[in-house]
Amino acid sequence: MDYLPVFLQLRSARVVVVGGGRIASRKADLLLRTGARVVLVAPQLHEDLRSRVASGELTHLAESFAPAHLDGATLAIAATGLEHVNAAVCDAARARNVPVNVVDDASLSTFIFPAIVDRSPVVVAVGSAGQAPVLSRWVREQIEAALPSRLGALARFMGERRSGVQRALGAAARRAFWERIVRGRTAARVLAGDEPGARRAFEAQLLVSQLTTSAVTGDSALGEVYLIGAGPGDPDLLTLRALQLLQQADVVLYDRLVPPAVLERTRREARRIFVGKVHGAADGHTPQADIHELMIRFARQGLKVARLKGGDPFIFGRGGEEVEILARHGIPHLVVPGITAALGAAAAADIPLTLRGLSQSVTFVTGHVAQDDSLDWRSLARARQTVVFYMGVGKLEAIVQRLRAAGAPDTLPAALIERATMPEQRVVRSTLAQIAGRGGAGISSPALLIVGEVVGAAAGAETAPVPVPADTAADLIQPT
Ligand code: SAH
Numbered sequence: 001m002d003y004l005p006v007f008l009q010l011r012s013a014r015v016v017v018v019g020g021g022r023i024a025s026r027k028a029d030l031l032l033r034t035g036a037r038v039v040l041v042a043p044q045l046h047e048d049l050r051s052r053v054a055s056g057e058l059t060h061l062a063e064s065f066a067p068a069h070l071d072g073a074t075l076a077i078a079a080t081g082l083e084h085v086n087a088a089v090c091d092a093a094r095a096r097n098v099p100v101n102v103v104d105d106a107s108l109s110t111f112i113f114p115a116i117v118d119r120s121p122v123v124v125a126v127g128s129a130g131q132a133p134v135l136s137r138w139v140r141e142q143i144e145a146a147l148p149s150r151l152g153a154l155a156r157f158m159g160e161r162r163s164g165v166q167r168a169l170g171a172a173a174r175r176a177f178w179e180r181i182v183r184g185r186t187a188a189r190v191l192a193g194d195e196p197g198a199r200r201a202f203e204a205q206l207l208v209s210q211l212t213t214s215a216v217t218g219d220s221a222l223g224e225v226y227l228i229g230a231g232p233g234d235p236d237l238l239t240l241r242a243l244q245l246l247q248q249a250d251v252v253l254y255d256r257l258v259p260p261a262v263l264e265r266t267r268r269e270a271r272r273i274f275v276g277k278v279h280g281a282a283d284g285h286t287p288q289a290d291i292h293e294l295m296i297r298f299a300r301q302g303l304k305v306a307r308l309k310g311g312d313p314f315i316f317g318r319g320g321e322e323v324e325i326l327a328r329h330g331i332p333h334l335v336v337p338g339i340t341a342a343l344g345a346a347a348a349a350d351i352p353l354t355l356r357g358l359s360q361s362v363t364f365v366t367g368h369v370a371q372d373d374s375l376d377w378r379s380l381a382r383a384r385q386t387v388v389f390y391m392g393v394g395k396l397e398a399i400v401q402r403l404r405a406a407g408a409p410d411t412l413p414a415a416l417i418e419r420a421t422m423p424e425q426r427v428v429r430s431t432l433a434q435i436a437g438r439g440g441a442g443i444s445s446p447a448l449l450i451v452g453e454v455v456g457a458a459a460g461a462e463t464a465p466v467p468v469p470a471d472t473a474a475d476l477i478q479p480t
Helices: 024-035 047-054 081-093 133-146 152-170 172-181 183-193 195-211 240-246 288-300 319-328 342-348 367-371 392-403
Strands: 014-018 037-041 059-061 075-078 101-104 115-119 122-128 225-231 250-255 270-276 305-307 333-336 361-368 387-388 413-417 426-431 447-449 476-479
Touching: 014 024, 014 081, 024 037, 024 047, 037 305, 037 476, 075 081, 081 101, 081 115, 101 122, 101 250, 115 133, 115 152, 122 133, 122 319, 152 172, 152 183, 172 183, 172 195, 172 361, 183 195, 183 240, 225 240, 225 319, 240 305, 240 333, 250 288, 288 305, 288 319, 319 333, 342 387, 342 447, 361 367, 367 392, 392 447
Parallel strands: 014 037, 014 075, 037 059, 075 101, 225 305, 225 333, 250 270, 250 305, 361 387
Antiparallel strands: 115 122, 387 447, 413 426, 413 447, 426 476
């Protein structure tokens, strides 16, 4: 290890930045966040800095650098871009035993600035001993993406309760208690922005930890269900919160729509249970009531249950029923939205769902309504909108026929997108009159039907529409 990583307490300390340009400005910003008294030494200042000097945040000495500027300094930073000045700062600092950083010159520096992820009070610092700053920044980005944005709030939440826990629990129990807080319901709540829920979870856990020697283990109070949207299939389209909770879950109950690539992102030790609907099975599917029972049973055992559903849990996903049943049984739960299939498919096929001048609204419809007279087909057939049919593949003919009968033109662009965002994705573009023909017939579930002028907009925008001979039916099949 070439450098020792440490965190310096700089509150009210005199830190001298030599230089008045953009880089000096950035260093000054960083230092001010620590509460340091920043003194800028520079004959001239960058305009960003002038207003901050005027407001009193920074002290400015409009002078050329002199060694005496470093008297009483805790740190020195040379950011002048002038070799001889930087060298003079370095010499003066070393003579006074003041740690010095010369920007972009590790050989003159006695300390270097790491790349940081700031979730104060949690701060992650990454360094490469000055050898590969770009690599350090890349590592920083990876960490940035992996850490929840409310990590700082969680640290404060725990900090505020430290002394209380110290009084309530013996030394041995404390560590296990905090482990449970970090990995459990309390942290999940804080990270989701639900502080009242977090407080309740924390108090319940504290009570349980105090009673662990008694017959009441209290485990039943501690389980929780996460209703997680898995997105349309590509695991990179999971939300960060989905990933974080999948890494914590003890049990994962997943649907048919959830592909193996997404399941691989769950915790290795988690028990994975398939509860998807199997077409052709005797009863047609795992009854919804069985799924409810499983969720409740596991949660009551004190387990963290991830109920992983394709797309978004609240779009044709029966998430509403599951939340209701959990609430009725007093099981704490958290809903994590996912990218619904329509959004995944539209992005993957370059179809803007709304577009100025072409489409002012978008409607998601379940294809199950193909035979349903209660649906207002006339309003779905109107111009200047986009309609997306879920679960419509088997009823394609009926849907198309209904739309045409309600007044939608035969030439209205339409697309079928099968297995959107997955490696096997296929897109068929055609017109309403022809989509159910040859190309469309080859499409199987899961697939979406998108109807509207926007279907022709982006992909076909530059190329003039080519009249399609009737016998080629659905014209374009694009394996993507
Ligand atoms: N909750 C899910 C929808 C469940 S209904 C969501 O928000 O996406 C199941 C239907 O979703 C399928 O019949 C199909 O129409 C659609 N669907 C789900 N994933 C899809 C995908 N990757 N590509 C195309 N359609 C998909």
